[in-house]
Amino acid sequence: GDSVTQMEGPVTLSEEAFLTINCTYTATGYPSLFWYVQYPGEGLQLLLKATKADDKGSNKGFEATYRKETTSFHLEKGSVQVSDSAVYFCALSNTGNQFYFGTGTSLTVIP
Amino acid sequence: EAGVTQSPTHLIKTRGQQVTLRCSPISGHTSVYWYQQALGLGLQFLLWYDEGEERNRGNFPPRFSGRQFPNYSSELNVNALELEDSALYLCASSSWFSPTDTQYFGPGTRLTVL
Numbered sequence: 001g002d003s004v005t006q007m008e009g010p011v012t013l014s015e016e017a018f019l020t021i022n023c024t025y026t027a028t029g030y031p032s033l034f035w036y037v038q039y040p041g042e043g044l045q046l047l048l049k050a051t052k053a054d055d056k057g058s059n060k061g062f063e064a065t066y067r068k069e070t071t072s073f074h075l076e077k078g079s080v081q082v083s084d085s086a087v088y089f090c091a092l093s094n095t096g097n098q099f100y101f102g103t104g105t106s107l108t109v110i111p
Numbered sequence: 112e113a114g115v116t117q118s119p120t121h122l123i124k125t126r127g128q129q130v131t132l133r134c135s136p137i138s139g140h141t142s143v144y145w146y147q148q149a150l151g152l153g154l155q156f157l158l159w160y161d162e163g164e165e166r167n168r169g170n171f172p173p174r175f176s177g178r179q180f181p182n183y184s185s186e187l188n189v190n191a192l193e194l195e196d197s198a199l200y201l202c203a204s205s206s207w208f209s210p211t212d213t214q215y216f217g218p219g220t221r222l223t224v225l
Contacts, residue, residue, distance in 0.1 A: 046214075098167065104153045
């Protein structure tokens with residue numbers, strides 16, 4: 001069945017460091033891919049998405065490229081800030097309205 | 112435009128009790144999803160409702176149930192509460208127009224079972 005595997009955390013970075021959170025997926029057909037962010041005490045917010053191969057989603061300095069050949073959708077940011085501290089979830093949606101979420105990666109950015 | 116709303120924000124119950132959580136989707140959205148997020152775990156899919164019908168459910172016992180009303184709002188009911196039901200319960204909605212498009216999440220209901 002469809003599934004998402006993302007890099008386990010927690011991840012701790014210094015401010016202005018480069019961030020990569022790995023995400024790979026297993027799916028039939030052509031799923032859409034998402035990154036969601038959950039700030040402490042809140043629900044999930046959509047960060048970015050890509051709906052077809054080679055699409056790049058971007059928002060707030062974060063980027064991820066839909067790579068069908070490697071079944072990946074890695075999240076990157078060139079310079080993280082303290083305010084980026086949160087839990088990040090990779091997800092896919094496929095036919096049948098079903099969303100599949102990864103287990104989440106906790107990021108802490110220290111000044 | 113109002114986002115997904117959930118009530119109550121927090122809830123404390125004791126083992127064996129029953130609880131009802133409520134969710135109102137974004138206007139125009141017909142699909143509602145329920146997830147359980149226990150401490151230290153990812154999102155576990157519970158239930159999906161669309162057009163008033165249960166379309167799919169995750170690997171949870173029957174004491175987890177729900178329904179969707181004609182205005183597309185939804186309730187999640189949990190009977191015979193157990194300690195491990197303590198979690199953040201998240202509701203999400205999506206559009207009929209593009210159901211595999213983005214799910215929009217509410218702030219969640221924090222349930223504590225003592």
